[in-house]
């Protein structure tokens with residue numbers, strides 16, 4: 001067990017999957033981006049399932065080029081029934097052994113990194129998705145694509161909470177386009193492979209997942225805040241601080257992701273997130289104060305050059321479809337999730353980034 005993730009959280013994920021997890025017995029899963037934040041959770045959940053739940057072990061093949069995997073992802077130990085292959089999914093991947101599930105989670109997810117690597121961001125969701133779909137088609141494997149809530153762009157307030165049917169309000173040029181537009185193309189590729197070749201696909205649109213295991217150098221909002229808290233410096237809130245988000249604790253998100261992989265209706269797309277509360281960043285700071293029980297200083301600043309401006313004003317998922325079709329229901333409320341994440345980060349982060 002990697003000490004960067006909480007064992008109790010892994011057990012909570014496995015318990016939340018209950019009997020559905022048995023479908024993985026004896027199967028082979030190919031996971032891209034397996035050394036990233038979510039990928040490391042998938043890996044640990046599979047290891048736990050093999051040890052405690054499955055009659056016959058599930059084999060996991062992890063691909064990652066380590067571009068944003070950081071220290072944590074680069075130094076993962078060997079684990080039983082897990083094979084790591086360093087590979088850039090922008091290049092075709094030859095694999096002639098049987099595969100039952102392909103989970104394409106490789107991506108450049110943090111706005112800080114997609115600002116730094118715009119071409120790589122675009123290609124991993126377009127060429128990378130095409131290569132992995134091709135492999136799933138040849139192997140007749142189930143394919144899951146990690147898209148993003150960002151494909152909705154800056155939604156019209158009439159469409160917040162946002163259902164999967166909303167078509168989005170997105171700019172094809174601008175600092176975020178390399179991410180959101182390429183995820184949209186990735187989704188279209190999934191649609192085409194399903195429609196033309198009958199490949200079994202599901203698409204997941206995660207909404208701001210957080211939890212232990214996020215690297216201090218991730219630069220998404222909660223690791224950013226936790227790192228500043230550790231250093232004793234005021235938090236940096238970008239823009240006005242009025243922009244809203246919802247935050248889904250990792251255990252709930254992982255249950256939603258695995259329910260999609262194992263029970264998703266073929267061809268369907270699911271929002272996975274926690275709609276409550278939709279909270280603006282200034283209120284998020286207040287929430288952190290109440291969880292920590294002390295005053296937290298903050299400054300409202302302009303977007304730094306390293307971070308793409310043009311952020312959506314609001315983001316909140318409508319999760320009724322995932323609830324009805326998959327039985328997905330987040331259980332960890334924001335205060336409890338923040339408590340677990342901030343306690344973990346306090347023990348692991350250095351405050352030096």
Ligand SMILES: NC(=O)c1ccc[n+]([C@@H]2O[C@H](COP(=O)([O-])OP(=O)(O)OC[C@H]3O[C@@H](n4cnc5c(N)ncnc54)[C@H](O)[C@@H]3O)[C@@H](O)[C@H]2O)c1
Nearest residue numbers: 033035036037038065066067068069088089106107109209
């Ligand atoms: N975590 C979230 O809240 C969230 C929200 C929306 C979408 N997503 C999507 O979910 C997926 C996983 O997110 P995450 O939070 O784990 O991100 P992450 O950045 O922590 O991990 C992504 C991993 O993909 C790898 N990678 C990037 N390009 C690659 C390539 N060309 N070939 C092989 N590996 C490559 C990176 O090295 C990294 O280890 C991403 O596709 C992301 O866009 C995540």
